[in-house]
Amino acid sequence: MVNDIQHTEASVWQLLATVRDPEVPVLSVVDLGIVRKVVIVNANTISIIITPTYSGCPAMDVINMQLRMVLLENGFKQVHIEQVLSPAWTTGWMTEEGKEKLRAYGIAPPLPKQTVCHPDVFQEEEAIQCPHCLSYHTRLVSRFGSTACKALYQCLDCREPFDYFKCH
Secondary structure, eight states, rough: OOOOOOHHHHHHHHHHHTOBBBSTTTTHHHHHTTTTEEEEEEEEEEEEEEOOOTTTTHHHHHHHHHHHHHHHHHHOSSEEEEESSSOOGGGGOOOSSHHHHHHHHHEOOSSSSOSSTSSGTTSSSSOOOOTOOSSSSSEEEEEEETTEEEEEEETTTTTOEEEOOOOO
């Protein structure tokens, strides 16, 4: 079969936006900001550089497979995916649309300016807004939520528990 699909970098980014994070399926890998670079080598070959949300993220194997499959299904015969750990991923790389998708899904998105990322104030709690009732009257239940990249909070007004996508 001859590959007659001509992809642009923009069309590849659209394809990658269909790949969902297996841990937070409302987010795409583009929403998360883990896709760092797309290089179309030629009509058959593509190279993608990704940075995991953290170096031990168990979802990366699934994400790599999903990326590879969507690119193979769309005409690329050679798919090279490279994981780069430096610079380390940060929640600042997430799209604003992705943060809104988190909130709508019931997960508090990362704050624009986190405090617990600084070792001097790590013991202080951040004021995290409840994604359900939007109250800031919340409390930290556990520094680790349903996945290592989230913390577990509870709203003291509506009493609902919720995950908070921690700063990285």
